[in-house]
Amino acid sequence: MAATVPAPTATAAPAPKSLKDAYFGEALYYALQGQWFDAIARLDAELAQHHALDEPQLDTLYYHINQAEFAVGDFELAYRMHHRAGRAIVRVIEGNVEEPVRNEAVFRLARIYFQKDQPVQALYAVERIRGAVPPQIRDDLAFLRAQILMANGRFVEAAHILRELQAARGLEGFSTYNLGIALLKDGKEQEGRNFLDRAGQIGESSAAALAIRDKSNLVLGSKLLEERDFERAKQLLDRVRLSGPFSNRALLESGWADAFQGRFERALLPWSILVDREVTDAAVQEAMLAVPYAYGKLNVHSKAALMYGSALEKFITEIDKLGDSIKSIREGHFLRALVREELKQDANWVVRLRNLPQTPETYYLLDLMAAHDFQESLKNYLELEELRTKLAAWESDLDAFEELIGQRRAYYQPLLPAIDREFRRLDSQMRLRLEQRDRIEQRLEAMLVAPRPDYLATGAERIAAEGIARLEGKLAAAGAAVPGAIEARIRRLRGLLHWNIYTQYDRRLTEAHKNLHDLNQAMDLLKRRYTAFVRTRQAATQSCEGYDDGIRRKRILIRGARETITELMARQGHMLETMAVNELSRRREHLEEFQIKARFALADSYDRATRAQTQERVGR
Amino acid sequence: MEDETLETKWGAGQMKMVDKHAKGELMEAKGGRGFVHPISLILHPSKTYGMSRALVDFIIVMSVLLLLSFLAEAQEISKEQIKGLDEQVQEIKSDVLGIAAELSQLEEKLLYPSNTQVAVFVALAAGETFRLDSVEVQLGGKPVAHHLYTFKELEALQKGGVQRLYTGNIRTGEHDLQVSYAGKSQGGADLRRTENFKVHKDIGPRIVEISLAAHTITFKDR
Structure with a gap:
């Protein structure tokens, strides 16, 4: 019986309506393209920077911090780092957050446990949800809860929840199908069938809804066929689309539903459609025997013999192809094909893989590739290959960085001693000028309290005053009495100087303040240039000094990671190859059985055809 | 038998x-x-x-x-083997993410120090449905970035993602930034637009956010 079917889930968190942090937006840009590694790397860096701030409320990420914390968990989950995603979500739960935020975090944690096949832990997590739940996750939470209950064998409770979800948008078909399964598991056979029947008739047209509709019809149809209710089984199997993923199986079983009732002509209709399809499909291979069998039953033994012969040839070809495929896998072609660059550009790459030369193995691996374990292993292998490429690129980046640093060092080292000398000279001059300015400022401030007009004498006035003082000195040194006229002239001159200095003091003081203001502006410019120079000088040193240890450390880390990845890729690759070889061997074994049966049937049909012809001749 | x-x-x-x-x-x-x-x-x-x-x-x-x-x-592969290997893959992913973080810090310090760093981010205005084909950025009269959009990138922008189109270095002071885009309207008409902006660079890193709409380009710097 089919297990529960999860509803399709969103892969990347939606962007906030009003985005304030460009770096968060950048992480979303990568996430929305499915580039999870880059998305996580960028968001991690942004979150680390935010948490290191003294005042995070001034940071633009502050507006989106809850969403960013969730987003990083989502990205890690999408990148299948369940441990880290779980830890990120637990941090949110344990943080000081509101009830709806906490409940959403618990919901995500439960989903991780469920996806990792840990239903008991998932149930424990989901039972911690109390109080308000954000409306946008209400239905998804209920659906998850029902799935978890089913995984824990609690079908009655699961059915109760799923009944409430029958009208939930986005879960159409999924809730009905799972309800049907839950009821069947609970022993409510008829009711369960009714819901499966209902899921098989949903009117939705999305790809997921159509697939669940087909699956419901196939599951119920197969069940009825098992119970030999052929008429109803056929009705349900004929509801399955001819182009869907379940169509081959449905066509095969639809044919059997007729054949079991002896209606071989009708059985030929679905089988004839099926027999022309891809020969590697197991249902098609079975139909290749079923069609001649039906012809045999209709007494058309010659045609049956021809068709058995044709089937036999095809089986032989396919067995050879499978043998080649197993050999090809063992020679490493399969793994090489998986990591081909052009495949990564195509969402439908699994199908395209089949068309590549040198990869015959993939013809038979579609079913295997759809299996969860293989998918997870394959994704691991591809992601390891991606990491290997990144690490190789980073190693050459480090080479480039070292070369860059070397060139910078070679450029700066001869220049810096002369620049530093000149800087020291200019620095001492600048300090002197700054001290002078400070003295002037102090004096001017003092003059506001105690006026000193002499401080504001012009140069000419000072020279004149000194000339007068020199004359007075000479006259005094001569010892003779100074003529009155000369003394009067000297006094007049001194008086004139004094007059000018004292009467113009206010104007001069104002001018001095104005000049000081101009000087301040010049000093500010000087300081800015000084700071810019110091910064540039520091940048020059920082551009080429102090990197060696860091780069050496990173080289060691990269080398260690590369070694680990090489080992893990070998192990993961071997695991994939083993899975593929096992699958192909199983299919080969199956075909070999078909081959034996086709040989017997061929002989039988020839025998019968010959006997019929003989009887016909005898009759004639 | x-x-x-x-x-x-x-x-x-x-x-x-x-x-x-x-x-x-x-x-x-x-x-x-x-x-x-x-x-x-x-x-x-x-x-x-x-x-x-x-x-x-x-x-x-x-x-x-x-x-x-x-x-x-045939060698059967157990669930435990798959799980054990998967856990080791998760660990190495975590280690490589750590290396990526260290490298991006080194790259920023070495190539785009904060005193000269300028970054140009591009987003589509909310609700815009026109098809963006290409964007070109000129800084100080010189083309510094040109990008042609894939379907996936365009879809990511339409869903609210922000693309860092350019990271570079400029001196402190004022710089001319010119942004041009080409695209098609929903009706299939050609759309072309060019707008200019002055970037004021000071000591810290400068971020210019450009929002593209069918008829306008808006700038914001911080």
Whole structure:
């Protein structure tokens, strides 16, 4: 019986309506393209920077911090780092957050446990949800809860929840199908069938809804066929689309539903459609025997013999192809094909893989590739290959960085001693000028309290005053009495100087303040240039000094990671190859059985055809 | 006995529902009643139809040998093995993310120090549905970035992602930034637009956010 079917889930968190942090937006840009590694790397860096701030409320990420914390968990989950995603979500739960935020975090944690096949832990997590739940996750939470209950064998409770979800948008078909399964598991056979029947008739047209509709019809149809209710089984199997993923199986079983009732002509209709399809499909291979069998039953033994012969040839070809495929896998072609660059550009790459030369193995691996374990292993292998490429690129980046640093060092080292000398000279001059300015400022401030007009004498006035003082000195040194006229002239001159200095003091003081203001502006410019120079000088040193240890450390880390990845890729690759070889061997074994049966049937049909012809001749 | 072995193998190869069919086959073969998988009847090896018994024996023995050889080469992979390896892959992913973080810090310090760093981010205005084909950025009259959009990138922008189109270095002071885009409207008409902006660079890193709409380009710097 089919297990529960999860509803399709969103892969990347939606962007906030009003985005304030460009770096968060950048992480979303990568996430929305499915580039999870880059998305996580960028968001991690942004979150680390935010948490290191003294005042995070001034940071633009502050507006989106809850969403960013969730987003990083989502990205890690999408990148299948369940441990880290779980830890990120637990941090949110344990943080000081509101009830709806906490409940959403618990919901995500439960989903991780469920996806990792840990239903008991998932149930424990989901039972911690109390109080308000954000409306946008209400239905998804209920659906998850029902799935978890089913995984824990609690079908009655699961059915109760799923009944409430029958009208939930986005879960159409999924809730009905799972309800049907839950009821069947609970022993409510008829009711369960009714819901499966209902899921098989949903009117939705999305790809997921159509697939669940087909699956419901196939599951119920197969069940009825098992119970030999052929008429109803056929009705349900004929509801399955001819182009869907379940169509081959449905066509095969639809044919059997007729054949079991002896209606071989009708059985030929679905089988004839099926027999022309891809020969590697197991249902098609079975139909290749079923069609001649039906012809045999209709007494058309010659045609049956021809068709058995044709089937036999095809089986032989396919067995050879499978043998080649197993050999090809063992020679490493399969793994090489998986990591081909052009495949990564195509969402439908699994199908395209089949068309590549040198990869015959993939013809038979579609079913295997759809299996969860293989998918997870394959994704691991591809992601390891991606990491290997990144690490190789980073190693050459480090080479480039070292070369860059070397060139910078070679450029700066001869220049810096002369620049530093000149800087020291200019620095001492600048300090002197700054001290002078400070003295002037102090004096001017003092003059506001105690006026000193002499401080504001012009140069000419000072020279004149000194000339007068020199004359007075000479006259005094001569010892003779100074003529009155000369003394009067000297006094007049001194008086004139004094007059000018004292009467113009206010104007001069104002001018001095104005000049000081101009000087301040010049000093500010000087300081800015000084700071810019110091910064540039520091940048020059920082551009080429102090990197060696860091780069050496990173080289060691990269080398260690590369070694680990090489080992893990070998192990993961071997695991994939083993899975593929096992699958192909199983299919080969199956075909070999078909081959034996086709040989017997061929002989039988020839025998019968010959006997019929003989009887016909005898009759004639 | 050999006949029954073959019957069971055939039944086991069918889909799940055939488990019961196989039982039916045996019932039919033994008692002539019950559910029968018709194809098994035509292949019933008790009816050799003229083939020699030796040939039948040979075929059966070869089938068994093939089966045994398959079992010998098949290595079953347990859930624990898959899980154990998966955990190691998760660990190495975490380690490589750590290296990526250190490298991006080194790159920023070495190539785009904060005193000269300028970054240009591009987003689509909310609700815009026009098809963006390309964006070109000129800084100080020189083209510094040109990007052609893939469908995936455009979809990411339309869903609210922000693309860092350019990271570079400029001196402190004022710089001319010119942004041009080309695209198509929903109706298929060509859309082209160019706008200019002054970037004021000071000591810290400068971020310029550009929002593109069908008829306008808006700038914001911080």
